[in-house]
Amino acid sequence: MHEWSLAEAVLKSSIREATKRNIKKLTEIKIVLGELQGIEKDIVKFGLDNLKKGTIAQEAKFIFLKEKATFQCRNCHNVWELEEVDLGNYSLKESIHFVPEVVHSFIRCPQCGSRDFEVVKGRGIYIDEISGEDSE
Amino acid sequence: MIDPREVIVREKFAAIKCIIPVVSGKGGVGKSVISTALSLALAEQYKTGLLDLDFWGASDHVLLNTKNHFPEEEKGILPEEVRGVRFMSVAYYTQGKPLPIRGREYTDAFLELMAVTRWDDIEFLVLDMPPGMADPFLDLLQYIRNGNFLIITTPSRVSINVVTKIIEIIREQDLKIIGLIENMCTSKNKSKSISNLIESYKVKYLGYVPYYYHFDDHLDTLSDFVSTDFFQKIMTLMPYFKNYNS
Numbered sequence A: 001m002h003e004w005s006l007a008e009a010v011l012k013s014s015i016r017e018a019t020k021r022n023i024k025k026l027t028e029i030k031i032v033l034g035e036l037q038g039i040e041k042d043i044v045k046f047g048l049d050n051l052k053k054g055t056i057a058q059e060a061k062f063i064f065l066k067e068k069a070t071f072q073c074r075n076c077h078n079v080w081e082l083e084e085v086d087l088g089n090y091s092l093k094e095s096i097h098f099v100p101e102v103v104h105s106f107i108r109c110p111q112c113g114s115r116d117f118e119v120v121k122g123r124g125i126y127i128d129e130i131s132g133e134d135s136e
Numbered sequence B: 001m002i003d004p005r006e007v008i009v010r011e012k013f014a015a016i017k018c019i020i021p022v023v024s025g026k027g028g029v030g031k032s033v034i035s036t037a038l039s040l041a042l043a044e045q046y047k048t049g050l051l052d053l054d055f056w057g058a059s060d061h062v063l064l065n066t067k068n069h070f071p072e073e074e075k076g077i078l079p080e081e082v083r084g085v086r087f088m089s090v091a092y093y094t095q096g097k098p099l100p101i102r103g104r105e106y107t108d109a110f111l112e113l114m115a116v117t118r119w120d121d122i123e124f125l126v127l128d129m130p131p132g133m134a135d136p137f138l139d140l141l142q143y144i145r146n147g148n149f150l151i152i153t154t155p156s157r158v159s160i161n162v163v164t165k166i167i168e169i170i171r172e173q174d175l176k177i178i179g180l181i182e183n184m185c186t187s188k189n190k191s192k193s194i195s196n197l198i199e200s201y202k203v204k205y206l207g208y209v210p211y212y213y214h215f216d217d218h219l220d221t222l223s224d225f226v227s228t229d230f231f232q233k234i235m236t237l238m239p240y241f242k243n244y245n246s
Helices: A004-021 A041-051 A090-098 A099-106 B004-013 B033-041 B058-065 B101-115 B137-141 B156-173 B190-200 B229-235
Strands: A024-036 A061-067 A070-075 A080-081 A117-121 A125-133 B017-025 B048-052 B078-080 B087-089 B125-128 B148-153 B177-187 B204-210
Touching: A004 A024, A004 A041, A004 A125, A004 B004, A004 B101, A004 B148, A024 A041, A041 A061, A090 A099, A099 A117, A099 B078, A099 B101, B017 B033, B017 B137, B033 B048, B033 B058, B033 B087, B033 B125, B033 B148, B033 B229, B048 B058, B058 B087, B058 B101, B101 B137, B137 B156, B148 B156, B156 B177, B156 B190, B177 B190
Parallel strands: A024 A061, B017 B125, B017 B148, B048 B087, B048 B125, B148 B177, B177 B204
Antiparallel strands: A024 A125, A070 A080, A070 A117, B078 B087
């Protein structure tokens, strides 16, 4: 359940950002989950709901947005999506789940075979937006 | 867009008593074997972690003879414990395949591993760094402000030339250097180049490690590794490190 660590990171970063913006109470945190990392939304939400207690995010609502994984080859410029390649067995998906960059160990550009490609979108987790109020 | 990992990575590094990035600038000078041996030696007295940050040429897992399975998860990733060393490497996830990644991807993998790895109450964290001054070294300077650098060089002027430059950057950043180890020595006498280097930059010379011709014959098991003269030599350097545990 390394999603717990990611939930902790999301919450701490949101609170830090809120403090910078002088937000006293967080009302909404929009979180993007990239397809490549395959993070379990429910586990992240469970972590956030537990960790937010007693913080300025106590009453915050978490909105989750999914982002499709898109790749672009740096060699031939071909663009493709994750569903177009076969990641094979469960253990490869697990490896990518922990460290998405290891995708370069397992897949190659479907057009030219190069491993030198960029994950253009949908890599992992990030905070898209935070909203709140400037008084408690 | 906010990257949630950055805050937590800085926090995690800041909470560790002593971080020892093992650097050189030059490849092939023995950073990995010294990082591994140093971790094993420290683990005899302290809670110690070892993080292999050489993603392109990860090799500490070979020296530690780790099992090829995913580390356990419990509110994060628990490093595998090998002879007292809590060990983490990208090698657990590449399944023996090459990892051809560019700089930005290196930084992402570095942040990911650090954000999810639970080092808990370790006193020492040894970082085995790749050669060069590209993204891994720059990430180190960006995210770890409490590092105590260990410099490795061979007696070769070619190595010393590159090492001088990395020391210059560390000094510019006002970061601490524990000292320098001269590795793979065929003579007990310090060369003029080494003497000039340590004098110019006021770097402590921790000692020399001889070149062991049959070192590779002792990598089959960990008990074989720790019985080598090489490991015993690293053990003699322990007094230099104990003051950093506070």
